[in-house]
Amino acid sequence: MASDSAAASAASGEPVPARRLLLLIVPALAVGVVAALVLLGVSLLADQVQDVLWETLPDALSIGRYSSLWMIVMLTATGLVTGLTIRAVPGRAGPDPATTGLVDTPLAPGVVPGLLAVTVLSLAGGVSLGPENPITAANIALACWAGRRFAPGAPGEVWLALAAAGTVGALFGTPVAAALVLSETLASRPGPGALWDRLFGPLAAGAAGALTMTLTAHPSFDLALPDYTHSDWGDLLSACVIATAGAVLGLAAVYAFPYAHRAFRALRHPVLAMTAGGLLLGLLGALGGHLTLFKGLAEVKVLAADPGGWSAGEFAVMAVVKTAALLIAATCGFRGGRIFPAVFCGVALGLCAHALVDGVPVALAVTCAALGMLLAVTRQGWLSLFTAAVLASDTALLPLLCVATLPAWLLVTGRPQMQLHADGTPLR
Template sequence: MPGMNGQEAPTVAGLLRLSVPAILVGAVSALSLFLVEETAHLLEHVLWVDLPGLFGLDPDSGWWIFAVLSVTGLAVGAVCTFVPGRGGRDSATVELLAPPLPLSAVPGLLLASLLVLAGGVSLGPESPIIAINTAILVALTVRFWPRIEVKLVVLMTGAGTIGALFGTPVAAALVLTGVVAAAAGGGALWDRLFLPLLAAATGSLTMRMLDGPQFGPTGIEPLGAPQPSDLLLGAVVACAAALIILAGAAVFTPLHASFRRLRSPLLYTTLGGVLLGGLGALGGPVTLFKGGQQMADLIRDAGDLTTTELLLIVAVKLCALLVAATAGFRGGRIFPATFLGATVGLVAQSLLPELPLSLALACGVLGAVLAESRDGWIALFIAVVVVGDISVLAVLCLVVLPVWLLVMGAPKMLVRAEE
């Protein structure tokens, strides 16, 4: 059987035999993501529509936002304290692809993730859903296909889930090239990407059939033929967005340690919820949740906002991301970083109206996602997906180079070891 440890090169027969498991892994990854997000949407409707309607309250009021996020913090803290598995690993301490969790940790992680997604916390689903899918699919594979290496299942599951999350199997495959190349000792790289790409394509197509793209429609005018000045302006916007994320990364580990001084997740996650409530009341509904639909709403309504108001949204969202990620909430940081990058692009466009909107948004997203993920492929593809304009890709491929030089040696939003 083809493995990922470099001991034997994949064969045609081996790839064909494993194609069915790869397709199943991709489909199950997408279906799992869909079910989690649909359940979260139902709970979100209860918290932000049904309950305030029952009491005749405005769900966009600062008091309601403060109350919901504070209670969400308490609820997530209770899950991480009392539920078996303690809600899985602290999201601040793990990369997207991590060793599989025991199945006993999945219910707690699932419950914590649903609370985060529905409660308006500024984190995305990518980190917990990959962990949930990996735990489940590794357990199923060990049971039904014991000859398939766990490492390969982890790669296929990560690829399938990333494909479902970001709507492009190519991005998922490219994200894994570094991992696969490091493990490959024989055979062509594409031999070893065959199964992850198959899982990613299946996950992407399954999710699109079930729920459409993760980012809301923006209706942005295409860039068209780029101008020489676009390279300089785009690099400035991208570097500005990256610097904002790097500023957050510089305080990430100290902030994480500060919350852990309270020792109990019930205490520090509740405190985080209270702080998020205050930030949400200050920034308004657009600064809540993972940021996909909120980003589309902000782009649509940006003409009604001043530069100062957009800067306030950037500041609030960055603080919300930092608090949510370090105070014990379970969730990923790519979606909020995407929102931040797009908002930086809107700030740039408000200061320089001649700057094309699609370029400003794409470069802002590129810089923020690259600084958060340190993965140029996923930053490029998310930037293109957000604006829906392939004509920006050539500019982005050059803009990414100075941004990479800026971020390559800088701190990352990641705590290297549990406190």
């Protein structure tokens, strides 16, 4: 097929004529649209189940929707049911999530239904993880399976890149995020050929995924923070200190990651480990409040809408509790991503900094803390900078964010990552 030669040329790094790049557009657009629809379907289903679990059911039982008792019962039950589901589905819903990243090698297609099912359970049950890792894994598996079936001459790396870009574009509502993630991935796998030739297909897939999601669900990361109207030397110092504090909070979770994973593995039975993890998540929810549950995107907008609604101590508790919840959820066996809860941790920490020193602008504090937290958790520089920037949608903050990246990155680079090898040792 014509698209096979285009894909092969792009993957090999050889110069790719414009005609061959054009042949990538149709498969790229198709993959991007399907990736967005998978994300949208899982998100909508999870929302429906969440309404039943956290509104319909407690109302029918005359129990407070977010009472401490209900949070503990619901999270424990979510751990038990998710663990039993993982045990029953083909392929056990994929490998140990503590050993996987955002973009990994393709799973077998038969694993995908079970992976999506347990993702819905986690999202609906209040687990502090986002959809990004399992949805990306599912879309990569489906794209690679379809590529082998309909274009067997094309290298699998092309379909992996298209699916990853389509999913990231849909998650963030813009292909820019996809291009940034893939540029870092490609930079770690150097080869001949222009970078933009290699990004051409993924950028088309990311655009298709972003447009599909934007037209159907209108996602937005903008927290509607107060405008950043001025800058001075004090703000530069504040940006560096707050970003570094965010990185320290993230690194605390990173260093605890292998120990928490080892503790849950010591229970020897995945169902028992996930039930225990669910119980701990419920207890943390009771401590930090219901805003520390779920993936955190909707909840973080509640915090940002009222920066004066909580004290510095309350914001600090929420940041620490959410970080602990992310740590437990990611090590006990729940399937999910770490970007969205990390954003919540950073925003809560930034609001804490603003509450402590009200002279620090809210937008500056929130974006810099989120930047530092994301750098520690994801180790993706461009993605962290982009995510922090879109939280405020204010270009005046970009120079400060770029400068704040430097001390935070110096702190996290070379440190262990929030991902483990199969033997339980951390990646570096």
